[in-house]
Structures are given as structure tokens and as C-alpha cells.
Amino acid sequence: MLATVARRSMQSGKLTAIALFLPPALLLFTIFVVLPIAEAAWYSGYNWNGFGSPKNWVGWDNYRFVFETRAFGLALRNNLLIIAVSLIIQLPLALTLALLLAEKFRGAVALRMLFFMPYILAEIATGLIFSFVYDGDYGLLAAIYRQFGAEAPHLLASTQTSMLAVLIVVVWKYFGFHMMLFIAALQGMDRNLIEAARIDGATRWQTVRLIIIPLLYPTIRLSVFFAVVGSLQLFDLVMPLTRGGPADSSQTLVSFLYSFGVMRMRVGFGSAVGVILFVICVTFAFTYKRWFMRDE
Amino acid sequence: MSILKRAALAAAALAMTAGLAAAQTTVKWLHIEVNPNQVKIWEEVARDFEAKNPGVKVEMQFLENEAYKAKLPTILQSKDRPHIIYSWAGGVLKSQVEAGVLEDLTPAMQGYKDNLAPAAVAAFTVDGKIYGVPHAQSQVGFMVNKELMAKGGVDPASIKTWDDLLGAVKKLKAAGVTPIVAGGADKWPLHFYWTNLAVRLGGKPAFQAALKGENGGFAGPVFLKSGELFKQLVDLQPFQNGFLGFKNPQAVGAFGDGKAAMILAISSFYHTQKALAADKKGIADDNIGWFDFPTVPGGQGDPTDTLGGINGWLVTKGAPKEAAAFLKHFVSLDVQKRLAAGNFLIPTFKGAEEGLASPFMRQIAANLAKSKYHQNFYDQDLGPNVGRVVNDATTEMAGGSMDAKQVAQAIQDAVRQGN
């Protein structure tokens, strides 16, 4: 008797809790995350400047226009470049530093913190700092060139070098984060295995190559995942540096969306870019999870 | 949690106080003027207006030119948008009118609109209604540093044709002088070349035909030729090192610092270069010169045709009446004369140009008076999207990544896509 009363009140307590606790999150999430992306799909069929309601239905035209725009191709290429640099330069750099700094020696922690610092700085501040570094008149780079009596290149002002300049900043800002991921993984690692290898006479390099790196595979996959996702979102860093220019040479997908969609209030066109970006993100997340992170 | 709660409460309290407005009428006026000397006069004009109209407060807000253009579309959609905004008329104005975000100023301007230059008022007229109060005009042409020109052995007065200009660039380069400084990062300073060439090549008829899509539209022969001629200049590498990374204020400042012989300028840069130069003095009056954009052999345009801006103020929908009243005050003869006396602008109030103090600005005023075809800036005239594509494409050409045909085609494609 007592038990059923208790159960019934528990049941109603459950319902109250659900009714009170869940709706705020669901509502916020639906209104500001799910609806907008669904509406993006809808708006992308219209030619619309945002005033009134969308009326001018153009079908797939906006998507065609996106693919016809030269800047879109450049943005796509640049996003791939960022991914490539993350994999070829940033990841090995982060891994090497992690291996060096996971060991205990005086200053190791300070160095870790120093290397991690760029990651917590705002992208905007980082971009501005580097637009100073690269400035052809007052910048640090210019000063170095002047030391050698050469005229400084304006890295951000040339279609040939603008993306290179952005990539350097990307590495500067994010390698510390990846390094921390690796250090965390290294510290959680079973020391016995490594000791055993040492005792068996493995050299340091053999230990790293044959034991530590294989044990780090899950973290490496994770690091790659973040590098790709980060590249797809890159915007704040580009704006203070180049605004995507010159001649769209350093445009990323999001900066392309901003300068061709938001700044011109072409809601349909911008939504089409958003939908394309969404499809890329979702496809990537699912295939990556399925193929590379199955075991986690 | 308690700290967080307190923080949240404090934050909410701050949010509320920030939202409180004064009880009196406030006119929010958003401007883009970077020249502190001119802003100072504007502030005085605003205080003056407040003194004459008790209970009205004029609040000045500032956005830098590029930030303003980038932000305007979203600003206009906000319910507490500024009441007075800056405008270059043209297609951008037209699309704002179509969007229904502007007040019709026709009734408010009765009684004084005839005091203003008719062409300027016409520029702010859409479908028979006036939507803006023009306060300034300008001309695009080459502003020169006489000393540096002399160093290269070039007489600015002798540059009449496009080939003369190319020759001058070569001479200056040979003498080790940077021929032209340009703010390529902002793009529009470069689109002046292409559009002014089109003005010279085709005159008014070509532009109007292109708007209607005749003769191949903007991919037609006149515009192709503009691109080809511009390419000739680009191939000489006439611009300062890293010009694609210079924003316009930086470029104007560099001219003021005496770093280049020429700048394809809006006439108002005459004063801006002083304000933006490192020493705040810039190039002295006797060292500064001007020549009109060179002509092109066989061009259909009249040499007196001008490319330039017509600038004015718009009143956004729902603004208090005092906004229009303030604009009336702003373009009154006294104020216009005062701004003219400071050589900040070519006034629109008929007769106020008499007040222009410097010969330089008087020459510009005379040019504009002579002009029978004053072409507004393309990037404004062609509307928000096409205008930006013109800027993009011509900048790509200056950067060497597009040829004349691609430029013309990109612009025509944009026209086809509409806004």
C-alpha cells in the first residue's frame, strides 16, 4: 500500500521534473538551432533581400550561382589547404612538442602554458596582432627584411601569399591546443608498457614509433577531427587579416558566406551557401565517426 | 551557483539601465566621416540645432566607411535603427526604397529643395519622390604631388589622354618615384579606373544601354575596352608595394605623407589627406595639383563628363519629425558656406560654392558645373550586389587574376543574377 503511493507520487514527480526541466532546452534548441537550418533550406529557393516575406521563387538557381562564383571555389580550396597544413605541419609539430613536454623537467609546465596561450586568445585579437606582424611598413616582418636591406613583402596584399600568411597564423594559434590533447593522452598512458619496452632494449625512437604512437591513434584521430571541423568554421581569424582578399584569395567558406550573403543581404544565396556548408559538416561528421572512430 | 546568480542579476540590471533612453526626443545620426576637423563642425551644427529646438537631442554615431557598408543591410532591419543615415544615392538607395525602410522626404523638403542643385536632388529622387537630402558633391580625378611629378620630369597639365598617363607612369617609375597610391583592400578605389574609362569610352548612352541589357550589357564592347585599357595600366605596375592590402584611409594617408606622385581620388580627399597624413598636415596647397581623368582617343564621352559622388542623408522609417528638420538645418546656406569655407566639400546649396576658399576646390566646383553627364559611383549606382561585383572584379584585374573579358562577364553575370 505504502509502496504504491510512493511509486505513484514518484511517477508524478517524474512528470513534473520532465515538464519543468526539459522544455527550456528543447525550445531554445529548436528555435535557434534547428529551425534556422531548416529555414535555410527553404530560403535558399528564393531570391530575397530579407524584407517582407520571400516571394520570388527561383528553384535551384542560388545553388547554381554559388557554384558559378569563382570565390566559392577558392574558399573550398582554402579550406582544404587549411586541413592539409593542419595534418602535415601542425599535427606533427604538436605531437613532437607533446612528447618533449610530457616529460617532467623544470619549465615544462610553463612552456606548455605558453604554447597553449594562443588558443585562448580571441581569433579577432590574434588576427589583428598578425596584421601588425605582417604590416609592410610598421610590421615585425618588415623590420626583419629591413635588417637585411631588402624591401618587405606585403604578404597579406598579394593573391600569391595571402593564404600562406593566414596558414601561418592558423598553426600559431591552434598547435598548442592539439599539443595539450596529446599531453593529456600521454599522461593517461600506461607507463608499464613503455618501461617494459625500455628494459627490452628498445631505443627511444623505437619506443615512440612502435609503442607510443600506436597508443595515441585515438587521440590523433580526434585531433584530425578538430582540425577539419575548425577549418570549416574559420572566419574570425580571416576578417582582421584579409577579409578574404585580395581578390578572394584567402576566402574561407564562412567568410564567403559572410561577404557574399550577409553583407549583401542576399538571404537566398547566403542560405544556399549555409546549406552546402551544413551538408559538408554533417557528411564529414558521419563518415568520420563511422570509418575512423568506430571503436570509441 | 550563488556567484553566478549574483553575476546574472548584475548583468540583467546593467542590461536594463543600458536600455533606458532620455525622455526628450533624440535624433540618432549615423555618419562615416573620418576627418576630425569636419566632424567638429558637424558637432557644432548639431549643438546649434539643439539650442534652437529645446527638447531635441542630436546623437552622433560613427562607423568607418567599409564597416558601414558591411553593416547597413542589417542595421536597416533593426527596429531601433539610426534615424539619419549616409547615402551615395543610386541603386543602393533604390533597393532601400523598395524595401520600404525610408521616409518619403518630399513634403518635408518643400520650400527649400529648390535651393539645392537640381541634379543632386534628382539623384535622391526615386519614382517622383525625394528620399534624401544631398549635402555634397564630388569629382573623381587625379590628385598629384607636384614635387614628385617634377622629380619624374612629368608636367601634370600635359596629361590629357590615357597614353599620356601611361607615359607619365613609366617616367615616374624610371625616376624611382611610386607613380600611384591606391587603397586596394577597400576595392572601390580601384573600380574608379574601370568605370571612369567606361565614362570616357561610351559616355552616358553606353551606360544606359548596358543597364537595359543592350549591346551585350556590361559584357559589351565599351566595357571590354575599359578593361583592356585598365589592364595596360596594371601591367606597368603603377601602384605602391602591397596596394591590395591598403585600406583607403591608409592610401590617402600615404599620399599625404608624400609617398606617391598620384592618387585617383575623390575631390574631398584634398582635405582628408591632410587629416590622415602622419604629420596631420599632409601635402601643402601649393604642392597639390589636379588633372581630370584622361580621355581616350575615339571615346564617345565628352571630356567634360564627370565621375563622382552625390552624397546625402536619408531618414529611416519611423524616425521622429525632428530628423528631417535637422537635415533642413544641415543643408542651410550658413552651414553649407561654413563647410565650403573649410574646403571640406563641394556644397549642394546653390551659391554656397562661392564660399570655397581654396582654388583647388573651386576648380572642382567649376568642373561639376560644366559637366553635362555626372556618373555616380558604379558600386552604388548598380545596387548592392552588382556594385560589389564591379568592385571585386576590377580589384581582381588590378591584382592580375582576371582579364578584361572575365571582368566584364563577371559583372554581366551579376546583373543577370539580380539582387
Added chain:
Amino acid sequence: MNSSSPAVGKPFDPAALYKGLFLAIVVVFVATPLVATLLGGFKSLGELRTNPFGLPQVWEWENYAGILRSPRYWILLRNSLVISSLTVALTLIVASMAAFVFAHIRFFGSAMLLNYITLGLLFPAATAILPLFIKVRDLGLLDSYFGVVLPQVAFALAMSILLLRRFFRDLPVELLEAALVDGCSYINYFRYVTLPLSRPILATVGTIAFVNSWNAYLVPLVMLNSDERYPWPLGIMIYQGEYSSEWHLILAFITLTILPTILLFLLAQKHIVAGLTAGAVKG
């Protein structure tokens, strides 16, 4: 000399030398721009040009003092603080409530709803920025703090709920069962047991939300129009547009605006590192 390094006395080890050299290069690469920015703010524009790296010959305190005296700097910081605090508070409240339900209450559709929320991990706010703008406009929230806060909270929910749920589930189940039998309601249990026990994870989630909101640019850029509500990343971009080439002032302004972040980082470094990397890993 003799006690400072363990390497002393050992035979010369080239590996240690290479290691030291490599670390030194990375230190220079990372630190130079930061130090030059800090010092640059103390120089005059002329000196910045001739001596961008070294200590200032004349310390121009006025660059910093001028900014600190201007209301502009303080308004930016206040706005950023308000927006970030509101974002953190709302994220923690809304996410922990939802996470509690997902962790402890079994009901029909719970798995489905959790999956629905997880969708939020898949794409950034940028993808839907235009419709988001229209939505915020239609709700009348443009140019208000909440026009920025609510989207930020919504996009932070997925990650926050997952992190919190995992932590809540790891709390001893016996506690909840005992409490329920004693007649304690779910809501009281959440309030008096779960939350106090979850300080570490709440701090982690709060840190992530705070740093993201403090540094955010795109959403405020699109939603806010008047400078009295701009957070600092917007304000500093405007400042730079205004002072285009006056790098000494811009550098001082940058230094002053990133100072709070760096101070916070130095004070709570362990927490922030753990928060940001753990948040990433578990997400």
C-alpha cells in the same frame, strides 16, 4: 653553475641540445608577436617603425592611459562581461536541467530527444547565420544583449548537455534511490544533491561557454548595431578601422582587451586547460 642542470657532468648529449634548440625556436615563434604587441603599445609610432622588437627607448604611458581613461574601453568590457555572464548562467541552468532528466529519468522518447539535441554538435552557428538573423529580428531581439545570448546558449547546449549528463550518470545511483524513497522530489534532489556534487563539471562547462562567448565575433557582428552594446571583438575592429595606421594605439588597445583573458588564464590555467581539452575530447 654546477647544480642547475642535471645534464652537467654527463657526457655531452647532442639530443638534449637539439631538443633545447627546437623548443627555443618554438618559444620565439609563439612569444614574439605577443611581446611585440605589448611593448609596441608603449612606443610612439615613429619608434615602432625603427625599433619594433626592442624595449621602448621612451615609455609612452599615454597610449595605455588614454585608452584606460576613455569610456569606450570600459563600455566594451562591460558589454562583453554582460553577454558572457548571461550566456554562462543560462547555459548552465538550461543545460543542467535537461541533462538531469536525460541522466536520471527514463521515459518514452528520451533517447530520441537526446539524439535530437546531439544534432547540434554537427554544425556551427555560421551555417544558419542568415535565417538566425531573420529569426532574431522577427523576435524583436536585434541589437539587444539577448539577441546574442540566446543563439549562443542554443548552440552551446548540445555539448553542455552531453558533458553534464555523463557526469550526472557517474554520480552514485544509490543516492538518488535512497532520496526518492525518503520522499525527496526529483527537483529537490537536483537542487540539493546533484548540483552541489557537480561543481567541477559545471565549472568546466561554464568555462567553455565563457571563453567561447567572450571571444565570439560572428553572432554579435550580425545581431548588434549600436556601439553602446558592442562586445570587445567588435569594438576593437571598429577601433582599428578608425585608427588604420596608428599601430601604437591599436597595439595598446589589443593588449588591454586581451589582458582580462590572459589574467583569467593565468589564475585558472589548470581549470581552463582541463575544461577546453576535456570538453573537446568528450564531445
